[in-house]
Amino acid sequence: MFQVGCLCACYLAKRGHEVEVYEYRDDIRKSEFVRGRTINLSLSARGIQALKAVGLGDKLVSSHGIPMKGRLIHNLDGSRHAIPYDPRHDQVCTYSVSRKYLNEFLLNATEKDFNVKLHFNHKLINANLQEGCMTFQLMVTNETVMRSADLIVGADGAFSTVRRHFMKSPMFNFSQTYIEHGYVELCMPPGEDGEFVMEPNYLHIWPRGTFMMIAMPNQDRSWTITLFMPLTQFQVLDCPTRLLKFFKQQFLDSVPLIGKRRLVTDFFATKPSTLLSIKCNPYHLSSRTVIIGDAAHAMVPFYGQGMNAGFEDCRLLDQLLHRYEDIAVVLKEFSAIRNTDAEAICDLAMYNYLEMRDLVNRRSFLLRRKVDNLLFRLLPKIWIPLYTSVAFTTVGYRQCMDNKCWQDKVIRWTLLALGVLGTALCAAGIYHWHRMTLTEKF
Amino acid sequence: MFQVGCLCACYLAKRGHEVEVYEYRDDIRKSEFVRGRTINLSLSARGIQALKAVGLGDKLVSSHGIPMKGRLIHNLDGSRHAIPYDPRHDQVCTYSVSRKYLNEFLLNATEKDFNVKLHFNHKLINANLQEGCMTFQLMVTNETVMRSADLIVGADGAFSTVRRHFMKSPMFNFSQTYIEHGYVELCMPPGEDGEFVMEPNYLHIWPRGTFMMIAMPNQDRSWTITLFMPLTQFQVLDCPTRLLKFFKQQFLDSVPLIGKRRLVTDFFATKPSTLLSIKCNPYHLSSRTVIIGDAAHAMVPFYGQGMNAGFEDCRLLDQLLHRYEDIAVVLKEFSAIRNTDAEAICDLAMYNYLEMRDLVNRRSFLLRRKVDNLLFRLLPKIWIPLYTSVAFTTVGYRQCMDNKCWQDKVIRWTLLALGVLGTALCAAGIYHWHRMTLTEKF
Structure with missing residues (x-):
């Protein structure tokens, strides 16, 4: 080269x-x-x-x-x-x-x-x-x-x-x-x-x-x-x-x-x-x-x-x-x-083809980008989006990839926690209503 | 060669x-x-x-x-x-x-x-x-x-x-x-x-x-x-x-x-x-x-x-x-x-090293082998254990691998189904007991 x-x-x-x-x-x-x-x-x-x-x-x-x-x-x-x-x-x-x-x-x-x-x-x-x-x-x-x-x-x-x-x-x-x-x-x-x-x-x-x-x-x-x-x-x-x-x-x-x-x-x-x-x-x-x-x-x-x-x-x-x-x-x-x-970076380059030709136009991708940008603004040293870290920093490529992995995990667990919380609140409501009904019955 | x-x-x-x-x-x-x-x-x-x-x-x-x-x-x-x-x-x-x-x-x-x-x-x-x-x-x-x-x-x-x-x-x-x-x-x-x-x-x-x-x-x-x-x-x-x-x-x-x-x-x-x-x-x-x-x-x-x-x-x-x-x-x-x-077969050969040097002595492996042998005896045309299909048949190597995958899945789902069934029976028992207690209380 x-x-x-x-x-x-x-x-x-x-x-x-x-x-x-x-x-x-x-x-x-x-x-x-x-x-x-x-x-x-x-x-x-x-x-x-x-x-x-x-x-x-x-x-x-x-x-x-x-x-x-x-x-x-x-x-x-x-x-x-x-x-x-x-x-x-x-x-x-x-x-x-x-x-x-x-x-x-x-x-x-x-x-x-x-x-x-x-x-x-x-x-x-x-x-x-x-x-x-x-x-x-x-x-x-x-x-x-x-x-x-x-x-x-x-x-x-x-x-x-x-x-x-x-x-x-x-x-x-x-x-x-x-x-x-x-x-x-x-x-x-x-x-x-x-x-x-x-x-x-x-x-x-x-x-x-x-x-x-x-x-x-x-x-x-x-x-x-x-x-x-x-x-x-x-x-x-x-x-x-x-x-x-x-x-x-x-x-x-x-x-x-x-x-x-x-x-x-x-x-x-x-x-x-x-x-x-x-x-x-x-x-x-x-x-x-x-x-x-x-x-x-x-x-x-x-x-x-x-x-x-x-x-x-x-x-x-x-x-x-x-x-x-x-x-x-x-x-x-x-x-x-x-x-x-x-x-x-060889693997990331392969992945980015998928992002460029397909994901880039999906709602989930655009939403994730917004979340990334918001978190990047709030936590600029901690939450660096993948593309930013690869193209605009000198953080090791492997580290860029690992960061993306834990970011994905955080988002997944946050969504799961919100889901569980929602379900728990819902269940508590039903239980309360059920008890009330039972108490009324007997 | x-x-x-x-x-x-x-x-x-x-x-x-x-x-x-x-x-x-x-x-x-x-x-x-x-x-x-x-x-x-x-x-x-x-x-x-x-x-x-x-x-x-x-x-x-x-x-x-x-x-x-x-x-x-x-x-x-x-x-x-x-x-x-x-x-x-x-x-x-x-x-x-x-x-x-x-x-x-x-x-x-x-x-x-x-x-x-x-x-x-x-x-x-x-x-x-x-x-x-x-x-x-x-x-x-x-x-x-x-x-x-x-x-x-x-x-x-x-x-x-x-x-x-x-x-x-x-x-x-x-x-x-x-x-x-x-x-x-x-x-x-x-x-x-x-x-x-x-x-x-x-x-x-x-x-x-x-x-x-x-x-x-x-x-x-x-x-x-x-x-x-x-x-x-x-x-x-x-x-x-x-x-x-x-x-x-x-x-x-x-x-x-x-x-x-x-x-x-x-x-x-x-x-x-x-x-x-x-x-x-x-x-x-x-x-x-x-x-x-x-x-x-x-x-x-x-x-x-x-x-x-x-x-x-x-x-x-x-x-x-x-x-x-x-x-x-x-x-x-x-x-x-x-x-x-x-x-x-290149991948299977790599896997078999793990089996030979380590898994072969584990209880889970020996138990699985017993299950495989039993099912092979009951369903000799359907349930062929991996080693048998690789070494003792001429079934395509890829097919041998795929068979192992669905066998693993069947075993996993069976265990899961047994687990769910057990939990459900347990829950039903508790519910029944709880209702009895509630009925007795009021």
């Missing part, structure tokens, strides 16, 4: 280490947009905090982040309603950031601000991770080069080559799970006035139960639209007629804004992409290698936490390097602490 | 196909016992049925299987009790078979009875599974050879090389999970009279809650003892004194039978082996490749079903080849049908 690898290089360079980055792909600053990857990323508290620690947070957010202060729901009947992340504070928001800009920004910072040497077009073809040795093939000349390092950080994404070397080491647990749903990206251009055609400071959602569409704002005033749906349902939309009929039924308001021709062209330009979740444990191999970011914990994109979790990995690793002298202890602690949280 | 690959070759050859077997290792018929693999295997109904279909079942069982008609529990206080698999029928049993003999038997049958060509010392180094192409390296000469086939069957065990080629194909789900426990194998020799030193026709178990020891009989009248324990606990037993103290505390009756010197030598001869469970889905790639046996579903050994499930794969594949003309349909159906059952 470009972003996480760069940030980690900055952290290590800042600590005074000699760092080199090896990348399989070409320098993205010189190449065009790569198809098949999402166009924008969501940056929230954890990511920003990790960037700030190396002096990159404010610059990035202020110059290139578009704030999103809540969800804006598009209902089937054409009505809309906003669900702010925090009704009291407008500044509580996540940021939509262009992937291309973010990559360029981080590559420049790594290379220029932190004097890290970047090697592009280097494909890792072999490694002895215990010894810290790697063999790369240069994609241009086909030449092979060998490199060794005291510490190898594998930040090479969901299909990590570094991680593949972990697979046969004893006690390495691993799982990759594809979900039944895939996605297609579309573009909604700016209006004729060059401005956004929808309210810009929101994540727009068209929740439709078994599928959903979302929109995130771009710097150029366009929107990146993503349609998430079961792959089988994509197969049904096999011609422009069926596609347009489907869009008119489900997302009527979006059709004129995207434009019919563009909708058809974009939709059929690529096959739907798949979505997968990767968990593994431990994240280190001997005291020479560690994997971070998507290489360690790839997740479905529904919490917008993939990159943020990766950035948080860098911060944790830095904290542990600061705390312990022995690299073996650092890596062991990193695996132990991070795995619990990373697996929690 | 030697056994499953051979049996599948027999099945395919019997159908009239030209079959070749490529094996990484040397011909086991020419080599000595390979350390690190368990010495004996458990053969039960599914395995026997699959062997019988190619005419190999009876010969193997009658000549080289040692029947085990139940569990024999060794308690901490030195007492013992037997738990027969089926108290009514002595012939309901599983068979302990020597791995070496089984391999030789199957290799001979494959080569001589079914005229299959066997290639040893061939390491799969590359493959294009969509095209049915494979490249092997000959381990002796280092020469490489290319082979192509209409159908590639990967029966190459838990660390399958064939399966590694599935990993990057979209929608391939995979998980490997190591448990915290490992094992060490020991040997209990025959007595001075050359006979078994314990009752031969049982699986002996020393259940100790968080760990356990088991013993399986061998043809030469010795016993293969396996100690399963958390790996951290193995680390504590780091010298002969600690080991002997531990054995005297936990498995006192076994110490003189194994012999102190042999116990110490065997225990410290190898590091504890790890145990893992592998699940994946689908089992086929395009219409050219399928994985079976441990390559598709490796499980922890506690149900003794690993090989039996692999043999059952061969039988199912054969049935599907008989049913459908189109190989694409055969493989798709194989994945769909087999995955459900294979994942069920």
Whole structure:
């Protein structure tokens, strides 16, 4: 993963280490947009905090982040309603950031601000991770080069080559799970006035139960639209007629804004992409290698936490390097602490798909949200709603999940207690009446 | 996996196909016992049925299987009790078979009875599974050879090389999970009279809650003892004194039978082996490749079903080849049908460790077993206890699991109904008494 690898290089360079980055792909600053990857990323508290620690947070957010202060729901009947992340504070928001800009920004910072040497077009073809040795093939000349390092950080994404070397080491647990749903990206251009055609400071959602569409704002005033749906349902939309009929039924308001021709062209330009979740444990191999970011914990994109979790990995690793002298202890602690949280956010991301595409429009969900907001206002340190704690705090992901569990329990028991109290009062009334009647009878 | 690959070759050859077997290792018929693999295997109904279909079942069982008609529990206080698999029928049993003999038997049958060509010392180094192409390296000469086939069957065990080629194909789900426990194998020799030193026709178990020891009989009248324990606990037993103290505390009756010197030598001869469970889905790639046996579903050994499930794969594949003309349909159906059952037995195997090492000695378990046996006797077609259905029938593993679930429910509801009835009778009594008292009062 470009972003996480760069940030980690900055952290290590800042600590005074000699760092080199090896990348399989070409320098993205010189190449065009790569198809098949999402166009924008969501940056929230954890990511920003990790960037700030190396002096990159404010610059990035202020110059290139578009704030999103809540969800804006598009209902089937054409009505809309906003669900702010925090009704009291407008500044509580996540940021939509262009992937291309973010990559360029981080590559420049790594290379220029932190004097890290970047090697592009280097494909890792072999490694002895215990010894810290790697063999790369240069994609241009086909030449092979060998490199060794005291510490190898594998930040090479969901299909990590570094991680593949972990697979046969004893006690390495691993799982990759594809979900039944895939996605297609579309573009909604700016209006004729060059401005956004929808309210810009929101994540727009068209929740439709078994599928959903979302929109995130771009710097150029366009929107990146993503349609998430079961792959089988994509197969049904096999011609422009069926596609347009489907869009008119489900997302009527979006059709004129995207434009019919563009909708058809974009939709059929690529096959739907798949979505997968990767968990593994431990994240280190001997005291020479560690994997971070998507290489360690790839997740479905529904919490917008993939990159943020990766950035948080860098911060944790830095904290542990600061705390312990022995690299073996650092890596062991990193695996132990991070795995619990990373697996929690993988699960939360899976859950959030259900919330976004279905629950978000249910009365029980909206009522619970009101209760959460009220309690959050009354007990701001104790009752932090799940989304708030994940996106706007740096509380461990596992702790966020546990908090939600006890909050659910408190609500369940309160309702039960109220129910029992009501029944008891009722029973007492009947008993009293019964005694009165009996006394009258005899 | 030697056994499953051979049996599948027999099945395919019997159908009239030209079959070749490529094996990484040397011909086991020419080599000595390979350390690190368990010495004996458990053969039960599914395995026997699959062997019988190619005419190999009876010969193997009658000549080289040692029947085990139940569990024999060794308690901490030195007492013992037997738990027969089926108290009514002595012939309901599983068979302990020597791995070496089984391999030789199957290799001979494959080569001589079914005229299959066997290639040893061939390491799969590359493959294009969509095209049915494979490249092997000959381990002796280092020469490489290319082979192509209409159908590639990967029966190459838990660390399958064939399966590694599935990993990057979209929608391939995979998980490997190591448990915290490992094992060490020991040997209990025959007595001075050359006979078994314990009752031969049982699986002996020393259940100790968080760990356990088991013993399986061998043809030469010795016993293969396996100690399963958390790996951290193995680390504590780091010298002969600690080991002997531990054995005297936990498995006192076994110490003189194994012999102190042999116990110490065997225990410290190898590091504890790890145990893992592998699940994946689908089992086929395009219409050219399928994985079976441990390559598709490796499980922890506690149900003794690993090989039996692999043999059952061969039988199912054969049935599907008989049913459908189109190989694409055969493989798709194989994945769909087999995955459900294979994942069920992986989970059941994990559960059975708990039963063997802990539950087996609890009163609630023994009582439940009595209830199960009684109901099985009364309703032999309806109420089949879990162990019976897994080991002594060919009912789908998933169905076995589902049966256990509804049996649990029936028992739970019956107990609840009895409880409610009791309470109601009690309440009626109190009410009656209360009315009497009231009537007397007024």
